[in-house]
Amino acid sequence: MTVRWFVILGLLAAPALADTQAVYLLHCGGCHLADGRGVPPEVPSLRGDLGHIVQVPGGREYVVQVPGASQAPVSDEVLTQIINWILVEFNASTLAEEFEPLSTPEVSRSRKRVLADPLKTRKEVWRGYE
Amino acid sequence: MKVTDWLDSTINQSSRKLAQQSSRRGFIGRLGSFLVGAAVLPLLPVWRASAATTDAEGLQEIGDPQSCDYWRYCALGGTLCTCCGGSVTSCPPGAEPSPISWVGTCRNPLDNKDYLISYNDCCGKATCSRCFCHRSERDLPVYAPAKANDILWCFGTESNAYHCTVAVVMGEATA
Amino acid sequence: MLKCSTLLLGLLLCAAGHAGIQPEKISQETMGAPGPTWFLVRSGLGSQYVFDVATGEMHGLLPITFYTPAVEPNLAQNEIYAAEIYYSRVHNGTRTDVVTVYDAETLTSKAEIEVPQKIASLPFRHYIALLDDAQHLAVFNLTPAQSVSIVDVKQRNFVTEISTPGCALNFATPGRAFLQICGDGRLQMIRLDEQGNESQRVRSDRFFNLEEDPVFDKPVRTASGWLLVSYQGDVFEVSVDGDDIEINKPWSLVVEKTEGELAGQPWGPGGGHFLSYHRDLDLLFVLMNTVGEFGQDSAGEEVWVFDVSEQSRIARLALEHKAEFLHVSQNRDALLAVSGEDLNLHIFDVKTLKEVRTIDSVGAAGAGHIQGF
Numbered sequence: 001m002t003v004r005w006f007v008i009l010g011l012l013a014a015p016a017l018a019d020t021q022a023v024y025l026l027h028c029g030g031c032h033l034a035d036g037r038g039v040p041p042e043v044p045s046l047r048g049d050l051g052h053i054v055q056v057p058g059g060r061e062y063v064v065q066v067p068g069a070s071q072a073p074v075s076d077e078v079l080t081q082i083i084n085w086i087l088v089e090f091n092a093s094t095l096a097e098e099f100e101p102l103s104t105p106e107v108s109r110s111r112k113r114v115l116a117d118p119l120k121t122r123k124e125v126w127r128g129y130e
Numbered sequence: 131m132k133v134t135d136w137l138d139s140t141i142n143q144s145s146r147k148l149a150q151q152s153s154r155r156g157f158i159g160r161l162g163s164f165l166v167g168a169a170v171l172p173l174l175p176v177w178r179a180s181a182a183t184t185d186a187e188g189l190q191e192i193g194d195p196q197s198c199d200y201w202r203y204c205a206l207g208g209t210l211c212t213c214c215g216g217s218v219t220s221c222p223p224g225a226e227p228s229p230i231s232w233v234g235t236c237r238n239p240l241d242n243k244d245y246l247i248s249y250n251d252c253c254g255k256a257t258c259s260r261c262f263c264h265r266s267e268r269d270l271p272v273y274a275p276a277k278a279n280d281i282l283w284c285f286g287t288e289s290n291a292y293h294c295t296v297a298v299v300m301g302e303a304t305a
Numbered sequence: 306m307l308k309c310s311t312l313l314l315g316l317l318l319c320a321a322g323h324a325g326i327q328p329e330k331i332s333q334e335t336m337g338a339p340g341p342t343w344f345l346v347r348s349g350l351g352s353q354y355v356f357d358v359a360t361g362e363m364h365g366l367l368p369i370t371f372y373t374p375a376v377e378p379n380l381a382q383n384e385i386y387a388a389e390i391y392y393s394r395v396h397n398g399t400r401t402d403v404v405t406v407y408d409a410e411t412l413t414s415k416a417e418i419e420v421p422q423k424i425a426s427l428p429f430r431h432y433i434a435l436l437d438d439a440q441h442l443a444v445f446n447l448t449p450a451q452s453v454s455i456v457d458v459k460q461r462n463f464v465t466e467i468s469t470p471g472c473a474l475n476f477a478t479p480g481r482a483f484l485q486i487c488g489d490g491r492l493q494m495i496r497l498d499e500q501g502n503e504s505q506r507v508r509s510d511r512f513f514n515l516e517e518d519p520v521f522d523k524p525v526r527t528a529s530g531w532l533l534v535s536y537q538g539d540v541f542e543v544s545v546d547g548d549d550i551e552i553n554k555p556w557s558l559v560v561e562k563t564e565g566e567l568a569g570q571p572w573g574p575g576g577g578h579f580l581s582y583h584r585d586l587d588l589l590f591v592l593m594n595t596v597g598e599f600g601q602d603s604a605g606e607e608v609w610v611f612d613v614s615e616q617s618r619i620a621r622l623a624l625e626h627k628a629e630f631l632h633v634s635q636n637r638d639a640l641l642a643v644s645g646e647d648l649n650l651h652i653f654d655v656k657t658l659k660e661v662r663t664i665d666s667v668g669a670a671g672a673g674h675i676q677g678f
Contacts, residue, residue, distance in 0.1 A: 019304040030233040039286040042448035067471025071488035119468040271522035273473035274488040282426040291396035
């Protein structure tokens with residue numbers, strides 16, 4: 001399943017792709033690596049699974065609330081940009097066609113709730129997660 | 131032999147050596163051409179002290195990469211691979227580059243721009259105890275590991291024995 | 306001099322020639338019970354040297370590994386615990402992570418408990434915590450994923466690994482529980498059941514802003530809980546009541562930012578382990594520097610002494626040699642040990658703040674991280 005092309009173009013057009021990639025490298029790339037593959041199992045891969053996770057109930061909140069995302073020293077607006085960029089850049093093949101990019105208000109709301117036990121939540125949110 | 135002849139031959143030697151090292155750095159290779167360009171910096175002994183150097187991709191630098199004051203080391207905690215048989219972007223012989231690191235930002239005094247600096251550790255050997263530095267610009271405590279330099283960053287390597295630290299330019303910082 | 310042969314005859318002749326001197330016999334000491342002024346002083350990332358700072362005498366060496374962050378003494382059992390990483394060929398080869406149970410009298414390993422290969426390295430006192438049941442030990446892991454290994458030091462077995470993303474460090478709190486500091490500006494408390502498995506997890510309200518003024522990862526224990534200091538010198542006193550994590554409104558170590566004799570001077574706390582607290586005297590000792598912004602790791606130029614319940618500074622001690630580590634003894638005639646940049650350990654009488662002793666030759670790398678028993 002591929003994301004509708006106009007969604008991808010919309011996300012890439014504004015804000016500047018190069019900027020978001022630099023922000024990804026600064027706050028995520030050190031551990032998840034420049035291409036998002038991470039070093040499983042200690043550092044999860046951001047390629048593929050995320051596309052599935054955001055489709056299930058609780059998934060969109062989860063990807064905002066994981067400490068790596070919610071604790072990054074960036075505004076809600078920039079965090080929204082980074083997460084959408086990761087989804088499109090690394091998960092285009094697994095994102096649903098009707099995928100709606102995360103919005104800043106949505107990310108703000110999710111970010112306010114503390115996820116004290118991410119591993120437990122991950123298992124609950126996505127039964128298919130190994 | 132004219133000085134210019136000597137300089138030319140030294141430049142060719144340095145570039146060859148760095149090119150060979152580049153091909154071994156698989157994880158850097160994945161990061162794209164802008165990074166490889168930034169990494170190629172012929173360091174001529176006679177110029178090391180304070181002359182500007184220019185690389186193919188336009189990153190101009192100044193200063194001594196074997197000194198803690200070097201601009202890239204603004205948040206480096208550890209020993210310098212440049213003093214240990216490595217360079218700012220390469221591990222000394224037999225020391226494995228860690229794929230995982232933390233990324234900070236430092237200001238380049240030549241162009242006053244902020245650059246992303248990846249502080250990768252070189253691992254799997256006894257510590258090279260030369261050129262110990264501990265600078266802390268924008269470094270955070272260990273409960274914020276993505277910005278913490280008081281962590282032994284040898285993760286994803288065969289051994290977590292710490293040898294030294296490099297400072298790899300990842301690009302310009304934007305936000 | 307008559308050269309003594311090894312033959313019996315030779316020995317008898319020797320004995321006759323050197324009448325009255327018997328050969329000495331070599332023996333081995335056992336370390337006595339550590340007193341309140343006995344400290345474990347680390348030389349760089351090497352072994353810990355046990356000194357009585359009151360006498361300046363060294364009593365023994367605890368041979369912890371390069372990676373071992375700190376040790377957790379349990380003198381009631383005559384034991385000292387350390388989370389250690391070993392390789393079969395010193396720096397590589399087959400890796401084994403263990404909690405070593407050191408005998409406190411011989412300072413040698415008497416047991417090992419294997420744990421997941423995830424132990425976090427580099428000197429942090431609070432990467433290891435014996436919980437208040439004196440049975441369960443919490444070891445902080447970093448891979449860089451954050452988790453905690455729980456070990457039963459009585460049964461001598463590994464119990465479980467508890468995943469703690471976003472939070473780090475373990476500091477013991479009543480009720481078989483420990484606190485951690487989290488990157489979202491909160492504290493997290495994890496409570497264990499009798500078997501050592503997680504039974505509860507709670508988070509405090511947000512009390513600091515990571516970007517504006519983070520708290521240091523080096524808390525100190527008080528009689529009622531823990532004390533945390535922020536980069537800009539705010540002091541937070543933490544106590545736990547049941548499931549409530551109580552954090553008081555902070556007071557400042559650097560009140561005179563704008564007025565008085567220190568106005569305009571960028572004093573701030575910093576260094577390695579730069580905080581130490583005397584429980585009975587209610588005194589907090591802090592290494593302070595004038596580096597200003599980004600001075601959180603800079604060596605201290607002075608020690609400032611604070612009365613915690615009065616929330617005020619009562620003394621300043623200018624250091625001849627800048628320092629990154631200090632530690633105060635818990636006895637009445639307290640001594641303050643400071644690891645100077647001259648590599649020596651400087652001992653001050655707390656009542657007079659006069660230097661009473663300098664201990665030199667503390668290992669090849671000089672005096673570093675200090676902890677007590």
